[in-house]
Amino acid sequence: MSDARLRRVQKEIKDCAKDKTSNISIDMIDESPFHLIGAFPGPPDTPYEGGYYEVDIVIPDAYPFQPVKMKFITKVYHPNVSSASGAICLDILKDAWSPVLTLKSTLISLQSLLCEPVPNDPQDAEVAKHYLADRESFNATAKHWAQAYAQAPVHKQKAISGKLATDAEMAGLSEENVAGFTDMGFPREQVPWLAH
Amino acid sequence: MSSDGDNDDFVYDDEYEYDDGFDQDEEADEIDSTSEPDVYDALSPAIEEAPQKKPYDVTWKVKTLQEIIDMQNKEIKKIQSVLEVPPSSAAVLLRHYAWNSEKLQEQFWNDPATALQEAGLSPPSSPTTSTQPLPSGPFECPVCCMDYDAASLEKNTYAMGCGHRFCKDCWTEYLTGKIKAEGESGNIQCMEDGCSRIVREEVIDEMVAADVFKKYHNLLNAAFVADSPNLRWCPHPDCQYIIECNQAPTRMLDQLVPTVECKCGNELCFGCGHPASHRPVLCRVVKMWEKKCADDSETANWLQANTKECGKCNSTIEKNGGCNHMTCKKCKWEFCWVCMGPWSEHGTSWYQCNRFDEKSGVDARDTQAKSRASLDRYLHYFNRWANHEHSAKLDAEFYKKTEKKMEQMQNSGNLSWIEVQFAKQAVDVVIKARITLKWSYCMAFYLKRNNMTELFEDNQRDLERAVENLGYLLEQNIIDTDSIAKLRSDITNQAAYVQKRHDILMDDTLKGYLERRWEFAIPT
Numbered sequence: 001m002s003d004a005r006l007r008r009v010q011k012e013i014k015d016c017a018k019d020k021t022s023n024i025s026i027d028m029i030d031e032s033p034f035h036l037i038g039a040f041p042g043p044p045d046t047p048y049e050g051g052y053y054e055v056d057i058v059i060p061d062a063y064p065f066q067p068v069k070m071k072f073i074t075k076v077y078h079p080n081v082s083s084a085s086g087a088i089c090l091d092i093l094k095d096a097w098s099p100v101l102t103l104k105s106t107l108i109s110l111q112s113l114l115c116e117p118v119p120n121d122p123q124d125a126e127v128a129k130h131y132l133a134d135r136e137s138f139n140a141t142a143k144h145w146a147q148a149y150a151q152a153p154v155h156k157q158k159a160i161s162g163k164l165a166t167d168a169e170m171a172g173l174s175e176e177n178v179a180g181f182t183d184m185g186f187p188r189e190q191v192p193w194l195a196h
Numbered sequence: 197m198s199s200d201g202d203n204d205d206f207v208y209d210d211e212y213e214y215d216d217g218f219d220q221d222e223e224a225d226e227i228d229s230t231s232e233p234d235v236y237d238a239l240s241p242a243i244e245e246a247p248q249k250k251p252y253d254v255t256w257k258v259k260t261l262q263e264i265i266d267m268q269n270k271e272i273k274k275i276q277s278v279l280e281v282p283p284s285s286a287a288v289l290l291r292h293y294a295w296n297s298e299k300l301q302e303q304f305w306n307d308p309a310t311a312l313q314e315a316g317l318s319p320p321s322s323p324t325t326s327t328q329p330l331p332s333g334p335f336e337c338p339v340c341c342m343d344y345d346a347a348s349l350e351k352n353t354y355a356m357g358c359g360h361r362f363c364k365d366c367w368t369e370y371l372t373g374k375i376k377a378e379g380e381s382g383n384i385q386c387m388e389d390g391c392s393r394i395v396r397e398e399v400i401d402e403m404v405a406a407d408v409f410k411k412y413h414n415l416l417n418a419a420f421v422a423d424s425p426n427l428r429w430c431p432h433p434d435c436q437y438i439i440e441c442n443q444a445p446t447r448m449l450d451q452l453v454p455t456v457e458c459k460c461g462n463e464l465c466f467g468c469g470h471p472a473s474h475r476p477v478l479c480r481v482v483k484m485w486e487k488k489c490a491d492d493s494e495t496a497n498w499l500q501a502n503t504k505e506c507g508k509c510n511s512t513i514e515k516n517g518g519c520n521h522m523t524c525k526k527c528k529w530e531f532c533w534v535c536m537g538p539w540s541e542h543g544t545s546w547y548q549c550n551r552f553d554e555k556s557g558v559d560a561r562d563t564q565a566k567s568r569a570s571l572d573r574y575l576h577y578f579n580r581w582a583n584h585e586h587s588a589k590l591d592a593e594f595y596k597k598t599e600k601k602m603e604q605m606q607n608s609g610n611l612s613w614i615e616v617q618f619a620k621q622a623v624d625v626v627i628k629a630r631i632t633l634k635w636s637y638c639m640a641f642y643l644k645r646n647n648m649t650e651l652f653e654d655n656q657r658d659l660e661r662a663v664e665n666l667g668y669l670l671e672q673n674i675i676d677t678d679s680i681a682k683l684r685s686d687i688t689n690q691a692a693y694v695q696k697r698h699d700i701l702m703d704d705t706l707k708g709y710l711e712r713r714w715e716f717a718i719p720t
Contacts, residue, residue: 004339004340004341004365004366004369007340007341007342008339008340008341011341062369062373062377064339064340065339065369065370065373066373066377092389098387098388098389098390098391099339099362099366099370099387100338100339100360100387100388100389101389
């Protein structure tokens with residue numbers, strides 16, 4: 001069946017290269033067609049707009065009968081994506097997978113996941129909490145991450161208060177969180193998420 | 197109490213009786229009228245009466261795998277004729293409704309189209325082989341991207357009633373993976389994204405290898421047993437039997453401890469699947485206790501031996517070196533490790549505490565004692581429970597020792613084989629009593645302190661003493677012929693006494709549930 005797997009993956013890569021409208025790219029990392037990098041632009045009218053997101057793709061042996069393994073390479077601030085590892089919580093990557101789904105359709109699903117987070121089934125509980133508690137502040141942080149990690153264009157950002165956003169606000173942290181580190185003797189610029 | 201599998205007069209469940217079971221109803225009534233007019237007997241009219249049935253005992257039957265398959269086929273046949281659907285559709289419907297044929301019929305007659313669709317069977321009259329028109333031109337399988345020309349389509353591709361066509365190789369691969377790797381059976385859906393059509397038995401039979409199809413059937417049987425509240429697999433290794441018990445539904449488990457015996461010779465609890473009797477303790481309490489013991493026992497023992505609590509905030513503190521001047525990391529309270537009193541009163545007597553009786557030190561130790569009390573209480577019950585558990589585990593050794601002694605008695609006392617069996621019987625009694633005692637400590641841990649609990653603990657103590665005496669007698673060395681005769685009568689008497697104390701404890705406790713006498717210090 002590995003013939004079928006190779007045939008299918010090669011066809012998928014070819015089809016995707018031919019398709020200029022979807023803005024989705026799938027590229028090989030090395031010789032192997034079973035370890036790929038997918039990429040797509042952040043969807044418009046979201047905090048991810050203007051960013052460019054890369055996804056690590058591993059094709060399992062039983063593909064397409066087993067779901068493809070995907071995780072974000074680009075850091076994303078999103079309730080269903082781990083802010084530390086890039087792991088993705090999406091049903092079609094698990095039990096809702098169907099053999100007719102393709103790499104392209106899965107990447108499109110990831111793109112729409114960025115449009116519509118599912119905070120009730122979170123991968124990153126802290127981010128989901130932020131999303132549910134204060135949407136405006138969440139959006140600011142997500143946008144900041146898009147600028148910092150996904151090459152989204154940087155504009156001087158206004159914080160909720162009308163003043164310039166502090167580094168802590170941008171990282172989705174409160175000043176108390178930062179104080180927790182600085183009290184222990186860490187210099188401010190070494191606090192995780194503030195240090196870029 | 198029957199474990200005979202005479203399935204001729206088998207009744208699936210009172211609730212599943214339909215008009216075709218006319219003969220069975222008559223038979224059931226007959227049996228019912230001969231049995232005691234007891235409220236608990238009314239629950240299962242069709243199972244024959246045991247000689248000494250206690251109100252807290254349940255009746256059960258042991259079924260073979262074939263009987264389980266027959267049960268399913270019987271249900272499928274019934275639904276097939278009532279709903280007028282093909283047998284494979286009846287099976288899919290029943291599995292979708294977890295074999296609740298009443299609910300299935302209700303939903304079906306309410307709205308047949310929706311019922312079929314929800315079960316993954318639309319359109320209703322879907323044939324087993326596809327009548328979907330074959331594509332006229334060449335066809336590329338959307339899964340493996342293989343091209344098929346129009347001539348080979350019929351032979352090499354397949355689509356269910358939903359019309360989603362794939363090549364047969366992909367179907368085989370897909371179904372084999374679902375069955376072997378993911379353990380799915382009755383709810384394997386079409387490969388198409390979002391299509392919920394269920395792949396039926398005939399299709400699976402056609403597509404997969406024989407061993408996979410066999411596994412598919414095993415999974416279906418397992419799902420049937422799991423879906424049926426009155427069935428349970430025997431949990432003992434390599435045992436293939438299934439227990440059927442209609443008297444222990446979940447709602448009864450606050451009043452009953454449904455211990456049953458499988459044909460493989462082992463006991464199990466029908467309520468929770470515990471692979472041994474846990475009488476007289478309720479399933480729910482056993483579960484809680486086992487969880488607590490898994491979490492707590494070793495940790496608690498270590499804490500007991502190595503730590504003290506802070507006199508101010510009750511944090512548990514381990515002293516791992518340094519002097520006796522302790523500062524609680526949490527609340528910054530400074531105290532002396534030896535007397536537990538505040539360090540501020542120690543003055544200059546550094547590194548040497550001679551003030552054990554000062555009031556502040558006594559107070560600090562009182563606070564600590566209280567927080568220790570709950571730990572001590574738990575360890576008290578746990579250690580006794582674990583002790584009996586350990587003794588029961590030494591069964592095999594105990595038997596061996598006793599067998600040796602029995603041989604000795606046969607040789608030196610000129611007793612026959614049958615005359616020395618009393619020793620083996622006594623060992624059986626001891627082991628049984630120890631298991632009951634073990635669980636009685638779990639019970640006592642959760643009981644509220646009241647008069648009933650005191651009576652329980654009296655019974656427990658009497659049984660424990662009797663068991664220890666019998667254990668002592670069984671350990672005695674045989675000196676001469678005269679002593680054998682005396683020992684034999686002593687052991688026989690004591691074993692009878694243990695058995696009696698055991699039955700009293702069990703009887704009283706189990707009846708207590710029915711009379712709602714026991715109050716637990718846990719949320720119900």
